[in-house]
Amino acid sequence: MKVKKYRCQKCGASNTQKCSIAYQQGVSTGFRGETSISGIARLAAPPTAPAPSRFKFILAICLLAVPILLLIAVVLFMLEGISVAPAVPLLISGYLFYLLVRSMGRRTHIAALKKEYEQDLDLYQRLWICRDCGHIYEVVESN
Numbered sequence: 001m002k003v004k005k006y007r008c009q010k011c012g013a014s015n016t017q018k019c020s021i022a023y024q025q026g027v028s029t030g031f032r033g034e035t036s037i038s039g040i041a042r043l044a045a046p047p048t049a050p051a052p053s054r055f056k057f058i059l060a061i062c063l064l065a066v067p068i069l070l071l072i073a074v075v076l077f078m079l080e081g082i083s084v085a086p087a088v089p090l091l092i093s094g095y096l097f098y099l100l101v102r103s104m105g106r107r108t109h110i111a112a113l114k115k116e117y118e119q120d121l122d123l124y125q126r127l128w129i130c131r132d133c134g135h136i137y138e139v140v141e142s143n
């Protein structure tokens with residue numbers, strides 16, 4: 001193994017480590033389940049995954065709730081005619097539909113973020129950190 005290429009490119013120290021390993025070693029879980037992260041691990045932390053899309057969840061709620069809400073609106077309309085009461089379930093249905101359309105737009109955005117995250121994760125596998133100066137650099141394997 002050629003050690004030289006793993007030397008810090010900034011200060012020349014050989015006290016370097018792969019970021020993923022430095023992170024794993026610096027993260028510990030206490031008795032009460034609390035997580036503590038060392039300074040080096042904080043620097044060497046992996047990229048964070050984007051929050052998952054809530055589209056399917058909201059779609060499921062719409063499919064379950066909207067028919068019931070519409071039924072309630074019809075019943076209230078038959079009981080009270082045009083008034084505030086039947087308008088309430090209609091407004092809730094409209095709001096659910098608005099949430100559905102909004103999450104549909106976000107779904108495309110989240111898909112792009114996921115792709116970006118996978119590329120970041122791929123790069124992360126090649127990153128090394130200097131434990132002396134904290135410099136992070138890419139090591140390209142050339143075997």
Ligand SMILES: [Zn+2]
Nearest residue numbers: 008011130133
């Ligand atoms: Zn260094």
